[in-house]
Amino acid sequence: xxxxxxxxxxxxxxxxxxxxxxxxxxxxxxxxxxxxxxxxxxxxxxxxxxxxxxxxxxxxxxxxxxxxxxxxxxxxxxxxxxxxxxxxxxxxxxxxxxxxxxxxxxxxxxxxxxxxxxxxxxxxxxxxxxxxxxxxxxxxxxxxxxxxxxxxxxxxxxxxxxxxxxxxxxxxxxxxxxxxxxxxxxxxxxxxxxxxxxxxxxxxxxxxxxxxxxxxxxxxxxxxxxxxxxxxxxxxxxxxxxxxxxxxxxxxxxxxxxxxxxxxxxxxxxxxxxxxxxxxxxxxxxxxxxxxxxxxxxxxxxxxxxxxxxxxxxxxxxxxxxxxxxxxxxxxxxxxxxxxxxxxxxxxxxxxxxxxxxxxxxxxxxxxxxxxxxxxxxxxxxxxxxxxxxxxxxxxxxxxxxxxxxxxxxxxxxxxxxxxxxxxxxxxxxxxxxxxxxxxxxxxxxxxxxxxxxxxxxxxxxxxxxxxxxxxxxxxxxxxxxxxxxxxxxxxxxxxxxxxxxxxxxxxxxxxxxxxxxxxxxxxxxxxxxxxxx
Numbered sequence: 001x002x003x004x005x006x007x008x009x010x011x012x013x014x015x016x017x018x019x020x021x022x023x024x025x026x027x028x029x030x031x032x033x034x035x036x037x038x039x040x041x042x043x044x045x046x047x048x049x050x051x052x053x054x055x056x057x058x059x060x061x062x063x064x065x066x067x068x069x070x071x072x073x074x075x076x077x078x079x080x081x082x083x084x085x086x087x088x089x090x091x092x093x094x095x096x097x098x099x100x101x102x103x104x105x106x107x108x109x110x111x112x113x114x115x116x117x118x119x120x121x122x123x124x125x126x127x128x129x130x131x132x133x134x135x136x137x138x139x140x141x142x143x144x145x146x147x148x149x150x151x152x153x154x155x156x157x158x159x160x161x162x163x164x165x166x167x168x169x170x171x172x173x174x175x176x177x178x179x180x181x182x183x184x185x186x187x188x189x190x191x192x193x194x195x196x197x198x199x200x201x202x203x204x205x206x207x208x209x210x211x212x213x214x215x216x217x218x219x220x221x222x223x224x225x226x227x228x229x230x231x232x233x234x235x236x237x238x239x240x241x242x243x244x245x246x247x248x249x250x251x252x253x254x255x256x257x258x259x260x261x262x263x264x265x266x267x268x269x270x271x272x273x274x275x276x277x278x279x280x281x282x283x284x285x286x287x288x289x290x291x292x293x294x295x296x297x298x299x300x301x302x303x304x305x306x307x308x309x310x311x312x313x314x315x316x317x318x319x320x321x322x323x324x325x326x327x328x329x330x331x332x333x334x335x336x337x338x339x340x341x342x343x344x345x346x347x348x349x350x351x352x353x354x355x356x357x358x359x360x361x362x363x364x365x366x367x368x369x370x371x372x373x374x375x376x377x378x379x380x381x382x383x384x385x386x387x388x389x390x391x392x393x394x395x396x397x398x399x400x401x402x403x404x405x406x407x408x409x410x411x412x413x414x415x416x417x418x419x420x421x422x423x424x425x426x427x428x429x430x431x432x433x434x435x436x437x438x439x440x441x442x443x444x445x446x447x448x449x450x451x452x453x454x455x456x457x458x459x460x461x462x463x464x465x466x467x468x469x470x471x472x473x474x475x476x477x478x479x480x481x482x483x484x485x486x487x488x489x490x491x492x493x494x495x496x497x498x499x500x501x502x503x504x505x506x507x508x509x510x511x512x513x514x515x516x517x518x519x520x521x522x523x524x525x526x527x528x529x530x531x532x533x534x
Contacts, residue, residue, distance in 0.1 A: 003255050006032065006093060007262060007281065008058040008067060012500050013376075014345040017042040017053045018069060020093060026260065026283055026306075031342055035067055035088065035097040037350060042100075044348040046376050048075040049415030050498035052348070054083075055171060057111035057250070061120070064089045067097065068122075070108040077497065079132040085110040085124060087146070101151045106142060109186075111250075113174035113204075120146040121204065122153060123160075123183075125170040138163065141172045141185065143205060160206040163187060164197055164214060171248040174204070180291060183208055184216075186248035186264075190499070192273075193220050194247030195300075196263060198293060211292055217263060217284065218300050219246040243282055243302040244268060245275070251286065251293065259286040259293065265302065266493065269389055269466050274492035276386060278501020327387065327527040333520055334363030344382045344505060355380050364398075364519040369406060369510030373440065374416045378514075381411060383505025386464075386491075388527030393462040393504045399518040400456070401426040401433060405511035408518035409435070410460045412469070412504045414491040417443045421507065422460045422471040422482070424453060435460070437471045437482040441490055448484030451475075457521070462504060464488060465530070 005023045017036030021029040036042035036053070044052045051072040059066045066089045074081035085108070086100035103110065103122060110124035122144050131137040140162040147154045161183055163169030171186030180200045188195045195218035199208035219241045249263035265282045266275035285296040285306050297303045331340050337358050341351075355378075360366040370380040399408045403426055413419030419440050427434045433455070437448040451473075459474040469486030472479050489495055491502035506523060510516040 005252070005254075006058055006065075008056040008069075009281065010055060010279070010499070011053045011345070012050050012498075013044055013047055013052040013348050014500070014503075015042075015044065015348060015350050016345070017044070017071075018056045018067065020058065020067075022093070026254075033094045035090065035095055036069075036100075039350060040099065041088070041097065042071065044071065047071075047073060047348060048376065049417070050496075050500055051075060051081075055109040055248075057173070059112055059114060061114035064091060065093055066112050066114075068103075068110050068112050070110060072108065079137075080129045081127075083108040083127065085122075087112065087151075103146070103153055104144070104157075106157065107170075109171045111173045112146060113176075115204065116176060120148055121174065122146045123172040123174055125172060126159065135167070138168045138170060140169060141183065158205055160201075160204075161185070161199055161208050164210055166193075166195060166197065166215065169197075173250045175251055177288075178291065181208075182251075182293070184249060184251060187215070188218065188220075188247065190247065190264075191245055191494070193222070194218065194245045194264070195220075196247055196249040196261065200291070213292070213294065213300070215300055216293060217246050217249060217261065217295060217302060219244045219265070219302060221300055241301055242267060242304045245279075246282065246302045249284075259288065260284065261286050261293070261295075263302070268494075269489070269492075272467060272489060274467070274489040274494050276389070276488055276492045276502045278385065278493055279499055327525070329384075329525045331523045331525075333358065333365035333522060340365070340382075343384045345384070345503075347379050347381050348376065349378070356382065360517075361519050364521055366517050366519050367408070367506060367508040368515070368517040369408065369508040370514050372509055372511060373411070373413075373419060373421060373507070374443075376416065380508045381413075381505060382507075383411065383413070383503040384525065385500075386502040386504055388529075390465045390528040390530050391504075392464075392526045392528070393524065394459065395506055395520060395523045396457055396459045397506070397518050397520040398457045399424050399508075401516065403512055404428060406509070406516045407511075408508040409458070409506070410462055410471070410504070411507040412462055412464075412486070412491065412502065414496050414500070414502050415498060416440075418490045418496055420469070420471070420486050420491075422462065422473070423507075423509075424456075424458050424460075427452075435473050437484060439484070439486065441487075449482040451480070451482075465528075 016034035020033040022032035023029045054070040056069040068087045085103045088100040090097040107125040107127040113121045142157040143160045144157040166187040173184045175182045195215035198211040201208040243265040245266040249261045261284045357366040370378045407423040407425045409423040411421045435453040436450040461472045472481040508518045
């Protein structure tokens with residue numbers, strides 16, 4: 001839009017829903033809005049991990065920003081799952097956003113195309129539960145007209161593209177250039193064999209012919225047969241690309257006439273196939289030849305750098321994805337409320353004054369204990385994404401537990417089934433306060449270490465270096481590390497089958513009465529450029 005670029009990212013079960021970022025040079029991005037920030041707009045209570053908000057699509061037409069998204073209600077691991085799609089709009093990117101309008105539930109990954117004749121069209125993949133057992137649950141892409149005045153779909157859906165031999169066709173986006181309609185899709189699944197495919201037609205309803213160099217983008221240039229893929233992956237390992245799992249892209253033309261492809265990717269811990277940072281966004285420059293888009297550098301593999309738009313305040317080059325890199329973020333809860341609300345998220349529901357308070361005790365964030373680490377309904381967790389392979393996290397707080405069911409401290413988690421926590425609690429048998437490190441792996445909880453800790457205030461730390469991690473705490477001015485090494489690979493997309501990457505943050509639990517609270521003074525996240533693999 002003019003000289004401004006905007007991109008919307010999935011948030012899955014984390015609240016607020018959808019994060020929109022803004023840039024003027026494609027290199028430097030700032031959070032511009034979190035449009036689904038109250039339960040009237042989004043309620044994800046009870047959704048499973050890595051469900052919730054999928055594949056938001058942001059577009060602009062006629063003075064309106066349109067945001068279209070899926071809210072997955074039933075686990076994506078089942079044959080049948082529920083995928084209601086919605087659209088909302090706003091005059092300004094920061095809102096206010098209108099109450100979302102329900103569109104359909106025939107499949108996920110919807111996007112809205114604004115044709116030059118004023119008509120608007122919804123495209124989404126179709127889900128067919130009957131084909132799950134045979135690998136044919138993705139039968140193609142549906143097209144249906146959207147009436148923005150009536151705020152509803154009109155006419156009947158039409159299947160316009162069955163996909164290619166790479167299968168698992170999803171993530172559709174429509175564009176129009178030089179009289180051609182271009183359909184950009186994701187195929188190959190969302191893991192190592194992810195890719196971007198392109199097809200075109202003179203008519204929006206098809207038929208669509210496939211790009212002669214298909215796929216446009218992928219991290220894995222192999223055969224489209226999944227069994228062969230897996231064998232090649234096992235025998236050859238990863239192909240050396242920094243950006244793995246490249247796929248699910250969308251096109252954008254800059255004000256200078258240059259074209260770009262924004263796409264998903266992941267970066268595994270060096271020497272592993274474990275993507276603890278989750279899905280990330282990368283950008284590739286596109287050139288047009290003979291009526292087709294191609295990567296500027298040739299081939300299909302993602303480039304690691306590109307030249308940014310001319311901007312005197314920007315560097316000459318940018319990484320195609322944000323590098324892990326030595327960031328230091330100190331959050332003083334009594335002073336940095338806006339920073340906290342920008343970088344941290346909650347699970348499934350918004351911040352509530354009953355659970356979180358910056359005013360109850362000046363200089364602190366009061367976190368009232370609610371349900372357990374396993375709950376999908378009412379947890380008191382405030383966390384931010386892990387953005388570095390190696391990092392240190394630390395928090396200081398005051399807490400007065402009177403029962404083993406009172407707990408507060410640090411949490412390092414992927415989902416309810418796979419997470420770690422370092423918690424101050426109370427040992428009734430010993431009659432003293434203790435700090436305990438626990439691990440939950442595939443749903444099974446194991447106590448790693450427990451030590452007496454005395455009266456507060458308390459300072460806990462988490463040190464992560466690639467595949468390894470340790471909890472520690474400060475006692476009488478001396479740091480002590482717990483026994484029991486943390487295996488960070490269980491917090492990866494690849495171990496869990498999820499999409500979010502790992503989060504680190506603070507937690508409070510009261511499994512007896514949901515009343516006991518902890519007062520947190522600060523949280524510090526320090527990224528380090530190193531990070532050991534195996």
